Amino acid sequence: MTDNIDQLRAELLAAVTGASDAPALEEVRVTALGKKGRITGLMKDLGAMAPEQRKAFGQQLNVLKDEIAAALDVRKRHFDSAALDARLASESMDVTLPVRPEARGTLHPISQTMDEVAAIFGQMGFEVADGPDIEDDFHNFTALNFPPGHPAREMHDTFFLPQAEDGQRYLLRTHTSPVQIRTMMTQKPPIRVIIPGRTYRCDYDMTHTPMFHQVELLVIDTETNMSHLRGCLQEFVRTYFGVDDLTTRFRPSFFPFTEPSAEMDIGCSRKNGELKIGNYGDWLEILGCGMVHPNVLKACGLDPEVYQGFAAGMGIERIAMLKYGIPDLRTFFESDLRWLRHYGFAALDIPSVTGGLTR
């Protein structure tokens, strides 16, 4: 019997090894282990044997069965792997092909800059306020201490709407400052707001556009003084321009709605006609500011003997141009796709003081 089994083993292993492909191997499996297979047949014969003989022969048969099954498996995996190799060899594509087009959207530099400004001042406890583009004389001028007929009004090149039926001559706001008035008339101090928005002046040349954007700051409480104004703005310009030790210069100036008034310069270089922000010895005017004028506080119902604070304003386009090296103001409003894509910002490039302001 043992000889028979050894012979069968040799035959079957030879058949496994000799199988040339997967179907041939399958045939070998059926021949050996199928319902009518040779090992299966021998298994069936066990029933007719005497118990001792059955036990010994059964054990040998089981060993043989496992051995053949293992050999079949190894051989099958060889064929599978060869088949996969053959398939892979036949499957290829030119991965240097350009990918299917996906449009990449952008944010306008004005939006991004406003978000940057809000991120920085938000860190200092400011909230964002807004107001209407069409304003009345009171909010845009009178309450801001521009007396009627005063020459300072003329410097604003105001766009007017035709006289309304209520007798008012509405206008397009010439600055974001009217929102100071709206804020002070509706909120109790302490107040800390920034006001970004569209502003309008009747002026159009190399460096002026009839519409532009400003951001206004307003702080009202009982303690804030010019030291805080300077400190706040210094922190802002250092963070915004990413120059940790950027020097600032404060100069006296005049605005009807602040007293004392100041203009702030930051360090720069103009060497070889190229503007660089940093401590290079030259100065660049960046914004106007001052302590809120007592007449403005009074116009909003606040007692200037009790309340004080500061206001500041700067041009969004201007600080964007300075930071990102955008040479021409007028291009901000031309909607040239090449410009929008070149100077625009990725949708997910959300500025944050802690997460990084500028990529």
Next chain:
Amino acid sequence: MKFTLSWLKDHLDTSATVDEISAKLTAAGLEVENVENPGAGLEDFIVAHIAEAKQHPNADRLRLCTVETGTETLQVVCGAPNARAGLKVVLARPGVTIPATGDVLKKGSIRGVESQGMLCSLGELKLPGNSDGIIELPTDAPVGVPVTQVLALDPVIEINLTPNRVDALGVRGIARDLAAAGLGKLKPMKDAAVPGTFDSPRKIKMRLSGDAKLCPQFVGRAIRGVKNAESPTWLKDRLTAVGLRPVSAIVDITQYLTIDLGRPLHAFDDAKLTGDVGPRLAVPGETVAALNGKTYALDPTMVVIADDGAALGIGGIMGGEPSSVTEGTASVFLESALFAPLTIAATGRKLMINSDARYAFERGVDPQSAVPGAEIATRMILELCGGEASHLVFGGEAPDTTRTIAFNPARVKSLGGVALPAGDIKSILERLGFAVAGSGDAWQVTPPSWRADVEGWQDLVEEVLRIHGYDNIPPVPLPRAPMPKVALSPQQRMLAFTRRSLAMRGLNETTTWSFLPGKQADLFRGDLPQVSLANPISADLDVLRPSLIPNLAAAAGRNAARGMADCALFEMGPRFEGTKPGQQVMIAATLRSGSTSARHWAGTRRLVDALDAKADALAALEAAGAAISGLQAAAGPAGGTPGWYHPGRSGVLKLGNQVLAAFGELHPGVLTALDVKGPMVACEVFLERIPQPKKKAGTARPLLKASPFQPVERDFAFVVDSGVTAESLLRAVRGAERDLISDVGLFDVYEGPHLGEGKKSLAVAVTLQPKDATLTDEQIEGVSKKIVAAVEKACGGRLRA
């Protein structure tokens, strides 16, 4: 405001350099805009003496000069016709840079003769004047010294004056600020009265009656026996340096004092006057032929200076030609008056005259300056033109503007942030001309007459800070809470999120004008009123936009003209619905033109269509917080879509009756009117109409109930009339069994001849999601029947065979 260094030194005793003065002016709030220093770069040129000049041996036109510098003797070849022995000249030695060319001078040989330097003309030094020959210096010029010590090189300083500082409109006021800031000593003013020798034959007649405050004071004086010749060189040089044109001595004196003291004056030719002189309101139809050669028609809000006959000049703005002084003038009548700022501003604006006098008076000339101004002018006229002066004649009087400001010096710290000893504060104020009384925290400060701009204690703080130096304000960080609060309101966060969501969709954000041409606005106005500007910047930016679409379409058109026809733009900003504050709403608008992408091997390119715009609208709505599943779409004009869209390829998205967005292909007629090529598709989303979620009690989201049972998907194809909308069919399917149907997708739309005329097939994939147990075949069958019945009922559809 321009002045020269020597002019400043008439009032200020200082040894400071131009650079020091410039820095101090800017620091004190008199921002220096420009300094023209003609002496800059001339430091190495020296005075030399031509000892001998003879003919060049090899050139007819050249001279061979022996030049002495006091320490050496040089041989210089010179081509100037005026090079001659005995002359004091400007010598450039090898190594110096010639300003006119920027070249460094080298020792050289000219026509075979060595030249050891160059004798310079004015032009070569970039100085104004006659450059026909070399400069002839005064014969007493010391040889060997830098020429900057000998030439009259007067630096011109230009400052950018803020409108409040009328006191600094005169050189005197600038000197006062510099002295206060410690840069020298203010010289005393030479304004002693000039005694008159006779009574003026002409009196002042104030004819303003009820409007006396428009010209409260008028001082005059006759000066007879004058000779009105050309001004002396020093005076002409100063006027020229600051950009004024010298006319004649008397006119130049009035011009000079306007700059010197900020005190405008006027001189009439006395022989051309009739009777008494003084201010009155213009009479309707009255005209004045002004000194600028133009004739102005005046109205009764304007003040004129008149004699008994006619209006002579426009008060405080410009004198008249007929009564002006000329070279033949033998006697003058001098006017030194005061005008109210508002009337000058209004008149100047109406007549569109910009003059130095208007500039000063509308900002507020020192009300006490009329008499000293007249005296100083008189003295100058007598000095330069001779003659004798009458006694002064007066009309009205200077208004008393004296006021006292209660001032606590501690305010310098509490408002200005600068800790400064009280003594320093007092000293600064006094140096600026303020009178300080009182002590402790109760000072009484009286501003000088020339500082009309100083009203409250805050102004005093500024004066102190300004002179002490703003750069001495220590920066202190704004105190703040340890953890910042959220800076944006929910509405602002919604806008920011919407903006970035649209950019994520491949749209490029742009910013367009709030204005547009009225004709274009009319195409997009619907029922809105036209909001036009009274003074537009140009005829094509004359109306405030009723929609963002026309500007976006024009932008796409401009890009197409540059060869970029495929645009995907968006803008978020206001549209204007009325002329009053608040009549504006926030819109998110997108516009796509051309194709969805460039041509591509994968063949995914197609023209943009209305559903691209719908997708943008839905994305914006969802980002802005709208519950998308609750929205209904309505098609075309019947559904309420505005007329600037293609009637068959557009719609609105509504929540109940409220239109939240409109979208679609732009009307071809509108595109033609805008002169742009289509197709263009667009959407407008009314962000403020989207109901914002109520403030939630917490941040927890509703619990996820993920069913453990297998979902089942069944497909149905229905044949419906062509007019049946997809949305009505989908709604019917969804509503057939809400508890089980979790999703319905439309996967095929088909129209074909065998369906029959006017029919189409819509095929949907329905997902059934059981919650409690696996679905049985009977349950599935039951739902299927309900779906078929619902579609039949709602859309008249039947299952496709």
